[in-house]
Amino acid sequence: MMERTVRMEMPIFYALLLFMIIATIIAVETKNLLSSVICIGAIGFGASLMFLFLRAPDIAITQIVVEVLGLVILIRATISRDRTFITGDREFFGVVVSVVVVLVIFLAGIKVLETLPPFGTAVFAETAGAASQTYVREGLEKTGAANLVASVILDYRAYDTLGEATVLFTSIIGATVILRRKSRKLLEEPDI
Amino acid sequence: MKGMTIIVKTISSWVKVLIFLFGIYIVLFGHLTPGGGFAGGVILASSYVLLMLAYGREFAEENLSLPVASKLDSVGALLFAAVALCGLCCGAAGFFFNFIQQRWFAGQDRAFDLVSAGTIPLSNIAIGLKVGASLFLIILVLSMFRPDTSTNEKE
Numbered sequence: 001m002m003e004r005t006v007r008m009e010m011p012i013f014y015a016l017l018l019f020m021i022i023a024t025i026i027a028v029e030t031k032n033l034l035s036s037v038i039c040i041g042a043i044g045f046g047a048s049l050m051f052l053f054l055r056a057p058d059i060a061i062t063q064i065v066v067e068v069l070g071l072v073i074l075i076r077a078t079i080s081r082d083r084t085f086i087t088g089d090r091e092f093f094g095v096v097v098s099v100v101v102v103l104v105i106f107l108a109g110i111k112v113l114e115t116l117p118p119f120g121t122a123v124f125a126e127t128a129g130a131a132s133q134t135y136v137r138e139g140l141e142k143t144g145a146a147n148l149v150a151s152v153i154l155d156y157r158a159y160d161t162l163g164e165a166t167v168l169f170t171s172i173i174g175a176t177v178i179l180r181r182k183s184r185k186l187l188e189e190p191d192i
Numbered sequence: 193m194k195g196m197t198i199i200v201k202t203i204s205s206w207v208k209v210l211i212f213l214f215g216i217y218i219v220l221f222g223h224l225t226p227g228g229g230f231a232g233g234v235i236l237a238s239s240y241v242l243l244m245l246a247y248g249r250e251f252a253e254e255n256l257s258l259p260v261a262s263k264l265d266s267v268g269a270l271l272f273a274a275v276a277l278c279g280l281c282c283g284a285a286g287f288f289f290n291f292i293q294q295r296w297f298a299g300q301d302r303a304f305d306l307v308s309a310g311t312i313p314l315s316n317i318a319i320g321l322k323v324g325a326s327l328f329l330i331i332l333v334l335s336m337f338r339p340d341t342s343t344n345e346k347e
Binding site: 153 | 222228
């Protein structure tokens with residue numbers, strides 16, 4: 001039963017993948033920055049649909065919401081008051097380095113992808129003694145959370161989430177300090 | 193930049209409340225349904241961003257000014273750390289110990305209840321507050337930033 005539903009999804013999945021690849025190529029090749037940003041948004045929405053196919057609604061929600069906000073940031077805060085067209089050619093050295101890196105990752109990926117289970121089946125179901133089997137078996141009883149993802153990221157692996165929150169906090173502090181226009185004394189007073 | 197047309201202003205004044213409520217729902221029910229602190233916080237921030245895009249930056253700053261947003265950000269981070277430290281103090285297992293669930297609700301079948309899962313809803317609220325405030329802060333700061341004028345005039 002499980003196998004059949006996965007098979008039914010495969011053509012849609014491949015169409016989505018093709019759409020994302022085309023959007024990526026356009027985003028890299030176009031000279032207009034606005035259309036490049038819109039293509040990046042299309043890739044993000046494709047990725048969130050793909051997470052839905054992989055039965056991960058948590059990630060799909062986060063992906064789609066962050067994508068919307070990221071598009072707004074990119075369009076409103078950078079493009080509307082900046083140069084919207086790219087002038088000049090690419091550096092030759094940079095192109096060579098990126099092609100070599102992508103080739104190495106691709107060749108390593110071919111080796112790694114052979115060891116993965118087929119698409120749509122979970123890794124922990126195939127591996128004996130995987131830690132995630134414990135989460136699925138005992139998660140509801142130990143943490144009481146019906147959403148197992150929440151029980152993993154905020155109970156079993158909460159230390160990881162604390163690290164993420166720290167990274168976000170630090171980056172916000174850095175951005176606020178670098179990008180502010182007025183000094184701190186002026187910032188706390190009302191506008192003159 | 194004083195905002196957009198009257199159509200956009202009217203529609204966004206209706207929609208912003210629904211977006212804000214949806215964000216609160218996603219944060220509060222993060223331990224029951226898909227979502228959680230991060231996604232809910234981004235939705236909360238996006239309601240303010242909609243306000244900022246439709247009415248202009250000054251209007252959004254009147255509702256949630258930059259110092260208040262940075263204080264909310266810090267409060268969220270401190271709340272999350274406080275939940276972790278309470279686990280350290282109240283339980284044997286240490287940092288991030290789910291003390292509410294293990295102490296008082298152990299063995300009870302309260303699955304799918306809004307009040308369940310111990311510290312997980314508290315952490316969700318803290319992360320939602322933190323992420324929402326910080327993402328609003330970053331958009332506010334980015335829209336304040338003008339590279340042409342800031343180098344020349346020093347106030």
